[in-house]
Each structure stands twice: as C-alpha cells, then as structure tokens.
Amino acid sequence: MNDTATATRTEKMDPATLINMEEPRPKGKREAYVMLCKIVEGLDDTEDKGRKAKLSSLLRYFETNPKARAGKDAFAWMAQAVSTDKTRLALTVVSYDDENVVATDGHRLHIMPNTGERRGFYTAQGQPEIEGPTYPNYKQIIPDTTGRARVVLKLAELTVDHVSQGLDVCEICGGLYELKFIKEALAFDGEAVAFIPALFEGVPDGPIALEMGEGRRAFVMPRRRAFVMPRRRA
8 A cells, every 4th residue: 555545544644745745736726626526425424434524524615605616717707607596597507619618697798718628518516417408699698899998997996886776886987787797707817808888878788898818708787777766845
C-alpha cells in the first residue's frame, strides 16, 4: 500500500504534505463542490460511516451557501441566470448548443461561446438532463447594439439608486435595472462594456447589453419607473 493511501486511511498526514501532493486539484470552488459530491456518493455507508458523516456535513455547507460553491468559474456565472420557477421548465437549465452556452430566466440572458464538447441541457448544479425541454429561441431577444452609446460599468462602483417593489435598482444612463442582475453579470470580470439602449418615454427600448472577457455577454431587461399618483389639492 502506498504512503498516500495509508495517510488517507489513518488521517495522520500533516496538512502541509497534503497541500503539496501532486494530485489533480479543482480549478475553482464549483469544481471542488462537484468533486466532493462524487466522493460522498462513493463512500460505503458501513466501512466509511464516520468519514461520510464528516464529508456530508461539509457538503451541506456548500449546499446551503451558494457563494461557497459558485466560485469564479464560467459555469457558475452561466447558472446564475437559470430560472428557479419550476412552472417554466424550459428555463430551468443551462443549454449547450453547437455555438453557445445559454441561460435565461426571462428577465436576463447569459451567453458565452461553447468551446467544449458538451451538448444538451444541464441543471444549475451541473448535472446533465437526459430529457431536456425545447429551449426558446434566445437569438430573437439579442438586440442589435450597432450605434448604441457605450460606457464601462465597474462592479465596485454599482450602488442602489432606487427601491422598486422591494428590489434594489440601479440607474444606468437613465434606465433602471435590477441591481442583483447587473452585479451577477459583472461578478466574473469585475467590469463590462455596456451598450446603452435608447430611451422611449423614459424607459429603455430593450435590454442593456454587457460584454465581458472571453466572449461572455449578458442582457438585462429594464424595469419601469414606479408611477406615483399626484396628490389632489384640498
């Protein structure tokens, strides 16, 4: 039996040695989360009961802390835009086609080039869907940004400008957008080039377009300004 196997069984190897072992390492928090899931699934309930209990406790931490399992990886960035509405099954997956990887919840769209071998549909946790839904034609909602004004948005500079229906909203060049959506779109790169839609009666005429590194793009629909009835004079 090799030293690694012995140390793993007895759990007596010091942390520095474990850290420096030449084993494949996860590239990000999400990959670590997926690796942990596979380890827990492979442990025997009888022989590895104690170890499985400890790892399951760690897995629950990942499960109950989305930021811990998301990390800074491209799939996690995509999965942010997946719908959580179970009545809209077609939007609850990340779609891989021959050109792009796409995720949308109907209010925003995340898209990036598909440079790998994946095809089909995946859950927000990265599990393949055997029978995927008919995915909507996302290309129809991608706006033509020709001639649009451009500004650089920085994640660190985003602030709450309004509160609308209980949601934090930021104002970008006269248009209102849900702050959470803009922040999540910028979370990977820290900034983006924003293509600003024209205003029509005070409301952006279409989604704002955000372009980031490695072909990542996000499109976020605007929010309407709250209409306040004028007070009647006595």
